[in-house]
Amino acid sequence: MGLLVSKQICSRSTYWNVVTKASHSNIWKNLIGVREIMLNNVQFSIGTGQKFKVLTDPWCEGETLLQKFRHGLVRRLGFTWSSPLSSLIIEGGWNFGLLQADIFTPIKEYLQTLSIHLRPDKLLWDGGDFTFKRAWKGCRTHYPEVMWSTICWGKTRPRWSIHGVFLFHERLPTMFNLQKRKVQLAPRCSTCLQQIDPRDHIFVQCPFAMKFWGWLKDALGWNVDFNSILSVEELLTWFLLQTSKLIKTLLVAGFWSIWQERNRRLHGHSSSSTTDVARKTLFELGS
Ligand SMILES: [Zn+2]
Known part of the structure; x- marks a missing residue:
């Protein structure tokens, strides 16, 4: 599904910020409809940085880098919409060499609070790997049991x-x-x-x-x-x-x-x- 999202629907963005259109299928509209629930529950576990996009994925604790800091400041880093988060990682740590200028200090200080793991990037849900089954069980409406x-x-x-x-x-x-x-x-x-x-x-x-x-x-x-x-x-x-x-x-x-x-x-x-x-x-x- 991730491939479908990136190639067919979100060629210039991601699931997390794409705007729905009338031409989109109902399945896609439903997926967009639960995006806020997803954002509140999914954790971005950063590893190699190859799966996440540096500008458009909300890997900053539910926010994108552009939401977390001023657009003008982030754009000065020179990343494109398709740049992977790995552009900001070097040898298993944050590439602070890109953030040497004083104006990037807020970003640098924030990144120091985020851990990088020695494994591929992962989406987590309730502490375990994200799966649609686990997410569905977590966010579906639990109706009270009927008397009969x-x-x-x-x-x-x-x-x-x-x-x-x-x-x-x-x-x-x-x-x-x-x-x-x-x-x-x-x-x-x-x-x-x-x-x-x-x-x-x-x-x-x-x-x-x-x-x-x-x-x-x-x-x-x-x-x-x-x-x-x-x-x-x-x-x-x-x-x-x-x-x-x-x-x-x-x-x-x-x-x-x-x-x-x-x-x-x-x-x-x-x-x-x-x-x-x-x-x-x-x-x-x-x-
Ligand atoms: Zn009768």
């Missing part, structure tokens, strides 16, 4: 997990969601044919869903009043309070069964009774 993650990503069947994730992200193709995407459909619940079918109706409020959860309650002896639970979130909250992992898994297994029955009815296939669907769900959970 333990249930969806526990030991469940993959189809239950994936369906659960789609459901909790409001991405199921319910009539209600399809209509929001301008698909012209009558947003009726295909199970009860009465109500519109947003997520909470299909999986909690629909008479079919209420009977489904009610049958499980009676079969397993749960102490809960499902009539007072009106949303997927409330149902999730109740399941999260259960200590048995198997019972928690029953939530996503139940969602899957209700969705399958809803689709069978929607597409005109033979329907099953609530009892049959609930009993089959329980059987699959235990098998």
